[in-house]
Amino acid sequence: MLLAEVKAMVMDAAGGDPVLLFALRRRLFIRLMYWERGTPAERTKLKAAKHKALSGLCAICGELMDVEGLESDRTDALDSYTAENTRLVHHACHRQDQEAKGFR
Numbered sequence: 001m002l003l004a005e006v007k008a009m010v011m012d013a014a015g016g017d018p019v020l021l022f023a024l025r026r027r028l029f030i031r032l033m034y035w036e037r038g039t040p041a042e043r044t045k046l047k048a049a050k051h052k053a054l055s056g057l058c059a060i061c062g063e064l065m066d067v068e069g070l071e072s073d074r075t076d077a078l079d080s081y082t083a084e085n086t087r088l089v090h091h092a093c094h095r096q097d098q099e100a101k102g103f104r
């Protein structure tokens with residue numbers, strides 16, 4: 001299994017050093033997350049560009065949004081956070097929409 005292989009590789013790379021093992025696991029975790037979600041800088045840049053392009057209006061309720069507290073909602077959850085695959089929404093609108101779709 002892939003996870004077992006990755007674990008064995010990380011353990012091998014750490015060479016029995018618990019501090020290095022901690023650091024390697026943490027780094028791998030963060031890098032995998034950025035691979036899926038993009039880096040914080042990339043996401044901030046995308047949000048700012050979309051906010052400007054959409055005149056700051058929520059894609060769900062159509063009301064004005066502050067840049068602070070808005071969220072990117074992916075159209076296709078399996079695809080990444082790109083300009084084409086995201087819409088900007090209020091946090092509350094996003095939560096209501098997720099609940100309506102059966103996500104929690």
Ligand SMILES: [Zn+2]
Nearest residue numbers: 058061090093
């Ligand atoms: Zn809204």
